[in-house]
Amino acid sequence: MTNTSDTRSTESTAQAPRRSRLRRLMRYIPLIAPVLLWAVPCWGLLYTGQHWPLPVTLIGTALFVLGLIAMPLAMTRGHGRRQQDRAAIVGSTLLGTSWVLFTWTVLLGVLLRLALAVAGVGESQDRARIVTWAVLGVAGALLAWGYAEARRVPRVRRLDVQLPRLGAGLDGLRVVLITDTHYGPLDRARWSARVCEKVNTLEADLVCHTGDIADGTAERRRAQAAPLATVRATRARVYVTGNHEYYSEAQGWVDLMDELGWEPLRNRHLLLDRGGDTLVVAGVDDVTAESSGLEGHRAHLEGALNGADPDLPVLLLAHQPKFVDRAAADGIDLQLSGHTHGGQIWPFHHLVRIDQPVVSGLSHHGTRTILYTSRGTGFWGPPFRVFAPSEITLLVLRSPHQPTAA
Known part of the structure; x- marks a missing residue:
C-alpha cells in the first residue's frame, strides 16, 4: 500500500524546483517585457517585407529604440523612489502606447496579411505596407479615444442586487461605489470635483x-483628494485601503480620509439601520497590508465581523476580488471590490484573470456570496482606457421579503 504522506512529500519535492524556476523566470520579466513591447512593433511595421526608403527605416528604428530606452528609465524615475511626476507621465504614456502598438501589430498584422493574401493582393510589399498603415491608424485612433475615455467623468452603472437575507426595511437601499481613483502625476483635482458632483x-x-x-x-495628493469631503450620503461614507496605499504611507491616507469625513473600515464594521432592519457594513485592509510592515495593518475578516450578529446580512468592502474566497467561506452576503480596472487597456484583462477570479461585474461564489467588481473610477499609469470604461456604480439592494399588508 502506498503511504499518502510519502506521496504528498514526493509531489511537494517535485513541485519545488518548478516553483523555483518560475520565480527565476519572473525576475526577468521587467527586462524582457519592454524589449518585446518595442521590438515586435518595430519589426512588424518596418522590416517584414515593406522595404521602406532608408531614411524612413532609420528614423522609424531610432524612434522605437528611443522608446525602448526612455520607457523603463522614465518609469523608474517616476514610480520608483524619486517619484518624479513628469517622468511618471512620460513613462506611463510610453507604456500604454507600446502595449497598444504591440497588441495590434500582432493581432491585426496577422489577420490582415491573411485577408489580403486571400483577396489576391499579390505583392508582399504591398501587403506589408497596407498592414503598417492600418496598424498605425488603428493604434492612433485607439490611443486618442482611450485618452478621452480615461480623462472623462465616468458614466453611472446602475444595477439591482437581491440579497436573500436583506430585511424588507432595507429594500431599495442605494449604495454608490467608487474605487481606484488613483490621484497621481496628472493633476485631476477638477476631475475629482466633477466625480463627486455626479455621485x-x-x-x-x-x-x-x-x-x-x-x-x-x-x-502630496491632498488637493486632488480634497473634493471627496463634498460627497453626500444619508447614512455613511466608508473607505478601505487598496494595495497602492501601501506604496505611499497608507496610514497617511487613512488619516486624511477620516479628516475628510469618511469612515475608514480597517478590519471593523458599522451597523446601518432602516425600517426596523439592520445591515452590517464591514471592511478589511488590502491583502498586501501585512507584507507592508506597517504595524496593525492586515486583512482580518474575523476582526471586521467581531461582535456582529451572525444572522444579519453583511456587505463587505475588500479592495481585491480574490478576497472573495475568504468572504464566501464566512458566508458574506455581498462583497464590493475594485483593483482590476476591467483590464484598463484591452486585452490586458486576460493577464488580470491570472491573478484575480473576476475582472468586472457581478459574480456568485459559494452558496451565498455575491461579488461586485468595479472597473474603477480612475486609471493607473497609462492615461488610456481601451474597451474597459471607467464607472461610478449605483447598486440598489433588494430584499425578497415584502412588507405584510396592514
Whole structure:
C-alpha cells in the first residue's frame, strides 16, 4: 500500500524546483517585457517585407529604440523612489502606447496579411505596407479615444442586487461605489470635483471607496483628494485601503480620509439601520497590508465581523476580488471590490484573470456570496482606457421579503 504522506512529500519535492524556476523566470520579466513591447512593433511595421526608403527605416528604428530606452528609465524615475511626476507621465504614456502598438501589430498584422493574401493582393510589399498603415491608424485612433475615455467623468452603472437575507426595511437601499481613483502625476483635482458632483446626484444612502485612492502620499495628493469631503450620503461614507496605499504611507491616507469625513473600515464594521432592519457594513485592509510592515495593518475578516450578529446580512468592502474566497467561506452576503480596472487597456484583462477570479461585474461564489467588481473610477499609469470604461456604480439592494399588508 502506498503511504499518502510519502506521496504528498514526493509531489511537494517535485513541485519545488518548478516553483523555483518560475520565480527565476519572473525576475526577468521587467527586462524582457519592454524589449518585446518595442521590438515586435518595430519589426512588424518596418522590416517584414515593406522595404521602406532608408531614411524612413532609420528614423522609424531610432524612434522605437528611443522608446525602448526612455520607457523603463522614465518609469523608474517616476514610480520608483524619486517619484518624479513628469517622468511618471512620460513613462506611463510610453507604456500604454507600446502595449497598444504591440497588441495590434500582432493581432491585426496577422489577420490582415491573411485577408489580403486571400483577396489576391499579390505583392508582399504591398501587403506589408497596407498592414503598417492600418496598424498605425488603428493604434492612433485607439490611443486618442482611450485618452478621452480615461480623462472623462465616468458614466453611472446602475444595477439591482437581491440579497436573500436583506430585511424588507432595507429594500431599495442605494449604495454608490467608487474605487481606484488613483490621484497621481496628472493633476485631476477638477476631475475629482466633477466625480463627486455626479455621485451627489445619485442620492446615496451609503457611499463606498474600495481603495487605491492615489499614487503618492496623502500630503502630496491632498488637493486632488480634497473634493471627496463634498460627497453626500444619508447614512455613511466608508473607505478601505487598496494595495497602492501601501506604496505611499497608507496610514497617511487613512488619516486624511477620516479628516475628510469618511469612515475608514480597517478590519471593523458599522451597523446601518432602516425600517426596523439592520445591515452590517464591514471592511478589511488590502491583502498586501501585512507584507507592508506597517504595524496593525492586515486583512482580518474575523476582526471586521467581531461582535456582529451572525444572522444579519453583511456587505463587505475588500479592495481585491480574490478576497472573495475568504468572504464566501464566512458566508458574506455581498462583497464590493475594485483593483482590476476591467483590464484598463484591452486585452490586458486576460493577464488580470491570472491573478484575480473576476475582472468586472457581478459574480456568485459559494452558496451565498455575491461579488461586485468595479472597473474603477480612475486609471493607473497609462492615461488610456481601451474597451474597459471607467464607472461610478449605483447598486440598489433588494430584499425578497415584502412588507405584510396592514
